[in-house]
Amino acid sequence: MDNPGDEAVEAPPQVDETASGRKHADTGTLGKAIAVLDIVASADQPMRFTDILAVSNQPRGTLHRQLSNLVEEGLLSLGRDHSYSVGIRLLKFAARAWAGNQFRAIAEPHLRNLHDLTGETVHLGVLRGNEVIYLDKVESRQAVRMYSQIGNASPVYCTGVGKAGLSALPDPELKAVVASIKFHRFTDSTLATPEELIREIGEIRASGNAYDREEHEPGIRCVAAPIYSEDRGFVGGLSVTGPAYRISPELLESWAVLVRNAAGAIMEDMGARLGPRT
Amino acid sequence: MDNPGDEAVEAPPQVDETASGRKHADTGTLGKAIAVLDIVASADQPMRFTDILAVSNQPRGTLHRQLSNLVEEGLLSLGRDHSYSVGIRLLKFAARAWAGNQFRAIAEPHLRNLHDLTGETVHLGVLRGNEVIYLDKVESRQAVRMYSQIGNASPVYCTGVGKAGLSALPDPELKAVVASIKFHRFTDSTLATPEELIREIGEIRASGNAYDREEHEPGIRCVAAPIYSEDRGFVGGLSVTGPAYRISPELLESWAVLVRNAAGAIMEDMGARLGPRT
DNA sequence: AAATTGAGTTCCAAATAATGGAACATCAAT
DNA sequence: ATTGATGTTCCATTATTTGGAACTCAATTT
Structure with missing residues (x-):
């Protein structure tokens, strides 16, 4: 517990906010993964593992798996130099979003x-x-x-x-x-x-x-x-x-x-x- | 069970395959959610809940939550008539993917x-x-x-x-x-x-x-x-x-x-x- | 009007997957 | 060779997802 002497306190407001100012309610695991994706997408150059680690507040192991999953799914791409950038699978999705x-x-x-x-x-x-x-x-x-x-x-x-x-x-x-x-x-x-x-x-x-x-x-x-x-x-x-x-x-x-x-x-x-x- | 007289059979090869023929390894919860997204993105018209239910093989409750999460995250958009289509948040991601x-x-x-x-x-x-x-x-x-x-x-x-x-x-x-x-x-x-x-x-x-x-x-x-x-x-x-x-x-x-x-x-x-x- | 159907939504105990701390690996630079 | 920085793996604990069933609501039929 974070507040050892203060058990009666309500759960804090928990205003998780993304870069775009949207509060993301409980979209669970998906939400966390997409938040990571958003971090990479919002940077204007490829990010390395440690860079992402610094801004996401996830533990190392967790972040690593999230990134691996995103890469595996083609939503991120992992360069030879260990830098992450947005994956081209998103192009396919976006093409549909636009055309439709x-x-x-x-x-x-x-x-x-x-x-x-x-x-x-x-x-x-x-x-x-x-x-x-x-x-x-x-x-x-x-x-x-x-x-x-x-x-x-x-x-x-x-x-x-x-x-x-x-x-x-x-x-x-x-x-x-x-x-x-x-x-x-x-x-x-x-x-x-x-x-x-x-x-x-x-x-x-x-x-x-x-x-x-x-x-x-x-x-x-x-x-x-x-x-x-x-x-x-x-x-x-x-x-x-x-x-x-x-x-x-x-x-x-x-x-x-x-x-x-x-x-x-x-x-x-x-x-x-x-x-x-x- | 589909094969009542055939219990001794091995679990089938489990070749989970997406529309694009990629085997999706264990990307866990994310993978399943993206698979749902892919279903909607691959259709050439908005799909209703039941349509998706028929092609995804997820139970009703599960699918419903997955869709809700995707909508909440802006990856899907839910029309007034209960039809799902690809969300515009993907445009932002794709713009980055392309430019980068x-x-x-x-x-x-x-x-x-x-x-x-x-x-x-x-x-x-x-x-x-x-x-x-x-x-x-x-x-x-x-x-x-x-x-x-x-x-x-x-x-x-x-x-x-x-x-x-x-x-x-x-x-x-x-x-x-x-x-x-x-x-x-x-x-x-x-x-x-x-x-x-x-x-x-x-x-x-x-x-x-x-x-x-x-x-x-x-x-x-x-x-x-x-x-x-x-x-x-x-x-x-x-x-x-x-x-x-x-x-x-x-x-x-x-x-x-x-x-x-x-x-x-x-x-x-x-x-x-x-x-x-x- | 009441009953029926179909479509979408909610619920919760059981099953499963995510978490995160710490140990391990790899590589570049000293 | 040794160090430091970075990336990766492991696994018991913990939290989330799962999925069957019950529920709501609206549209259609009797």
Whole structure:
């Protein structure tokens, strides 16, 4: 026991939190294994056993078996130099996740349309905990590498899609997500306190549009609008993004209605194709 | 019991095999959960509880908990209509797997070069069990959807990359993989017996090139060459693919040396960038 | 309206697998 | 050769998974 003189105490809150701020409830052995996978996936270079040992709080023997199992299953790959990296079996799974995602499929023509209207890059993403995960993008120079953005996880509080998504959450959930954020000031404009963020969410709810005014990357601006489906239980958004030198705040403002319309059209389509239930 | 009059029989060989033909050794609880994930990922439409119950051989209660855990972890997503599909958390993992894949990064310029030389679609893939998983592709009309092929899993025995990869395996492994294949005759030209396949592997070893002569899809041909790294412990290949009406067998033949050269150049680059060990 | 079916969910004692401390192995550098 | 750092294996203890059965809920039939 950790508290020898304190037996009457309740079990401590046990707020196991992953990198993305999600509390992982008791998903047992699987959860622990996936947490290890997440550690490796979140690093931006291959990790060696000891590196992982330091950040996972698992005993050596346990961690070793978890890693072995993950490797055996193809979720991790173990290099000749004993470094672990994410395994290609995940590519297969992800290919299915992407191809089978109805939301993405329904949204696609609308993304293209919005791109045609604005000439700038269009993103589609969904909220997951306090991260936004990009599901699709349409941009002029298709030469840009595949996967360049799709699957990427970015913070909610400093991206257009993220803030748009937040604005669609009911207050209790919003509060919970905001509480889980660890703010980091990426640029001078980054909203870096819960209060600023909450205030901005209010404005977004009033206007129907979220903006990223160089809050994540200097020189990058965007307008976004929320997309959500009570019925299918998800919240996301779409955005038009471009370089500040080319896109004045006024121009951005003028696209706001286009983005809202696109979001509306997508929700309508979803209602039509998935709606007639209940 | 299934065999009431036959008690003395040994426990059956227990060849637990996944859809991809990999025997899953004892990866314990994780392995079972991932097997369930694989079932859902391999279906081409969302599955309901009972559907999964029928193909997984798990008892109801167990399966239910496994599914719940997978959903909780974001590896599966549970629709309002009780249908399970692959979760978007996998996109995040896959994005890392792809971006962090050194093999792919090293190969990329060579794929482009080969595309410039031939004007046709170039694929890069690796062997995984008896499937080939595509890691990258370069094609003319970049408008084709991302993820369209990347991450896709195809059979080894009727694809250029697959047969090229097989040709690079040592005989014992080759034998094991061939034994695990369940042949399916996709077209009239498909090699549908182990003997035919083994004979063809011999020819590939002699010539250094594998061909797909409309063996997987009618009207599609390709030339491929193996790429492997003893040091990094993987086997794959690259190929040039195109429609039969545009690509005569002679033209294909004339590209063979280009493909071999590209494969050679990639292996050389890998040796230079990863080699100096041991 | 009541009964029936089918689908999904919950429960808990028994069976099984995960845990984690410590010993062992391997390799590079002194 | 010796040391130190890193990775791997072992196994009694402990915690989790298992799986059969009972339960809930909604849709359909009688």
